[in-house]
Amino acid sequence: MTARYAIGIDLGTTNSALAYCALEGDAPRVELLNVPQLVAPATIEERALLPSFLYLGGDADAKAKNFDLPWEKKREFAVGELARRQAADVPTRTVAAAKSWLCHSRVDRHQPILPWNAPADVPKVSPVAAATRYLAHLAAAWQAAFRDAPIADQHVVLTVPASFDPAARELTREAALAAGLPESLVLLEEPQAAVYAWLADEGDRWRKQMKVGDRLLVCDVGGGTTDFTLVGVTEEAGNLMLTRLAVGNHILVGGDNMDLALAHYAAGMFTQKGVQLDPWQSVALWHSCRAAKEVLLAGEAPKNKKHPISVLGRGSKLIKGTVSVEVEREAAGSLLVEGFLPQCDLNDGPAPRRASGFRELGLPFETDTAITRHLAAFLRAQGEQGQAARPTHVLFNGGVFKSTLLRERLFSVMSSWFPGQPPQGMTGNEDLDYAVARGAAYYGFAKQRKAVRIRGGTARSYYVGIETAGLAIPGAARPLRALCVVPFGMEEGTESNVPGDEIGLVVGEPAQFRFFSSAVRKDDRPGTLLNSWTDAELAETDPLVATLPASEEAEEGFAPVRFQSRITELGMFELWCHSSLSDHRWKLEFSVRDEGT
C-alpha cells in the first residue's frame, strides 16, 4: 500500500504530539491529531498533547476497567493526562522524564529501572519500554482516527534532540519499531523540525528573509533539555540552501527547572510564614508555580506588584485548607530571568559539573542552569580563528519562549556579545508547543516532494578507541588512541572505508570498543588517529561490541579487520568490521548494558 500521509511525531520529555499532512496536493496542510487519552479512571478525552507520563497500576485497575481505551481493554497501566495527574498522588508508581533516561549512558536502558528510586515491590519498566508505550499510544490514536491508512504504510518522522548520541537514537528507533512504527521511520533532530515548522509557515518567503552567509541559531528550550543548533544559508546553482552547521551538547536544563526554582522560592516564603508543606502540597505547589511562571514572565506591565501563589486544601474543605503567599513580581521574575538567562560575557562558560558520586546515581542534571553561559560556550566552540560564531537570526522553540521577557533577555544578551550586529528574531511558529511535531510532518512531505531541505549530515565526528600495542605495564592501562571513523558532516546514505592499519580483533569472545564523539573537531578525516585530547574535545558514550565467531580464520586468536562506517538513508549510524582475509563482515552494536562503570 502506498503512503497517503506524512506523520510527524514529537516524543517529548514532558509532552508528546502527533501532526500529519496529506501527501496529495501541492500545498501541504499540517494538522494536529487530537489524541484520545484517559484523563481520569474510565474517562477519555481528546487532547492535542499526550503528557509523556506512565502510571503503573495493578490488577485492581484492570478488573475495574479503569484504564480501558477504545482500542484496548483491561489494561494495568495508563499513559497521558491521567498518569501526569497521578504523579502528585502516587509518585512511586508514575514514570516521568523517560526520555532523559534514554540518553543516560550510565544505566542499562533495557532494565526495568523506572520509576527511579521506587520501592522494590512496585512494578517497574525500562526507559525503552516507557518510550514504546507513549509511541504505541500515539500510533493507536492515529489508527482509531484513520482506519484506512495503517501507520505502518505511512511516511513517519520521529524527532530526537540534536544532542542525542548514536546509542540513544538507536534506542529511540528500537522503541518506535516495537510500537509498530514502520521500518522506513526517519529520525529528525528537533531544532531542525522547528526550522521546518517555520518553513511550512513561510513557504517561499523565507528566501527573501535570509541571504547567503546568514546563520540561524535555533534556541530550543524544552521541558527538561536545552538544545542549540546553528543553520547556515548557502547557495547552490543559484538556489538558496539551508545547511546545518553545528549542534551543541546535551544540556539537562529546561522549563521544568524554572518551575522548580520558583517552587523553592515560594516554599521558602511558606516556611517564613510558619507553614510547613507536606509532600503532596509540595507537588501541588510545583504545579501552581508552573502557572505562576507564565504570568510572571508574560512581560506585561503588571498592575499589581505582588502575585499570589496558592496551594489548595487537599480535603473537601478547600478554602479552609488553602495556604498562600504573595511573591513580589519583580523579585520572582528576576529570580527566573537571572537564574536561567543571566547577562554574561561571551567568554564566560558554564560552571563545570560537580563530579560527586551521589550525583551520578540519578540523571546528570546541569550544575549551572545559566542557559546564556551554555550558549556562549557553544558559539565559541563553533567559531573560527578565535572569533565566536555570530548568528544573524534566532528562532525560538519550546513553550518557555512564549514569554516575551525571556525572548527579550536573550536578545539583549546576544546584542551585548555582538555590538552593532544584533541577531534578528524570526517570526512565525506562534504555537511553540506543537512546532516540532508540525515541522516533522512537513519534513515528511518535503522529503517526498524534494522540496526545500536542510542539509548537513552528521553533526559530530565519531571515534573508536584503539589500545596501542606495546609492552603491558603492570597496573597501568594501555595508552588509548582515538581513530576517526565518521567525519563531521558525513551525509546520509553514504559510507566510508576507514583507511589505516588493520586492527586485530579477538575471535570467539566479545570485543569491545570505547566510542567517542566530538562536536568541535570538524577537520578530522576517517583514519585520523588522535594520541591525546581534552574532555572538551571528545565525549565518551556507550561502547560498541562485536563478537566474531571462533571458527573464523584467525592468526593467533586475532582476526585482522578494517572499519567501514555508514550513515543510512534514515540517518542511522552503523559501524562494520571487514575481515582482511575473507569477505566476511560484522556489525558493531551499541552496548547499552550497564557495565558497572
Place this chain on the structure above:
Amino acid sequence: MGRMGLAFRVFFRVLLDAAWAERVRPLLAGESPPPASVAPAVAPKPSKKAPARNDALNLLAMLQREARLVDFVQEPIADYTDAQIGAAVRDVHRDSAAVLKRVFALEPICNEAEGNTIELTGDFDAARYRLAGQVPDHPPFRGALAHHGWQATQCVLAEWTGAESAALVVAPAVVELT
C-alpha cells in the same frame, strides 16, 4: 408568567416563526390547534449503547477534578475572610475557565462592546437576542447592548466508560497510605 409577558412572547413568536403562527391561527378562530408534528425530519442515529451516565455528571466531575469547583461551592463561606476566600478563588477561577474554554470554547454572541448602540432588523433571531425595556411594536429595534451574550462554539465532553456502580460518582474518596 404574567399575561403581559405571555402576550409579548406570543406576539414575537407569531411574528418570527411562520409555522408556529399557522398553529395559533385556528386558536383565534375558536378551534383546537393541530397536533405538533412528531416525526423528526431525520431519524436520530441509533446509539451503540445507552450512555453509562449523564453528561451533566461528566461535566460536574470534570469541573471538580480540574478546578475543585464542587468543593468550593459546597463549602460554607460565612466564617472566612475575603482574603482567605480570595486565595482559593483565583485558582478555582483560572481552572474552571480553562475547562469551559476546552469544552465549550465560549464566544460572545454580539461582538459589539457593551453599552454601544446596536440595531436589530426584522429578521433577527429571538433566541440569540432578548429585548428588554421599552419595546416598540415594530422592528427595527435600536438599543444599547446590555449583555453581549454567550454561545458555545463546540461541546466536547469526556467519554465515560466506567461501571454502572460508579455512574453517580463525582469525585472518589481519597485514602492516603503510608
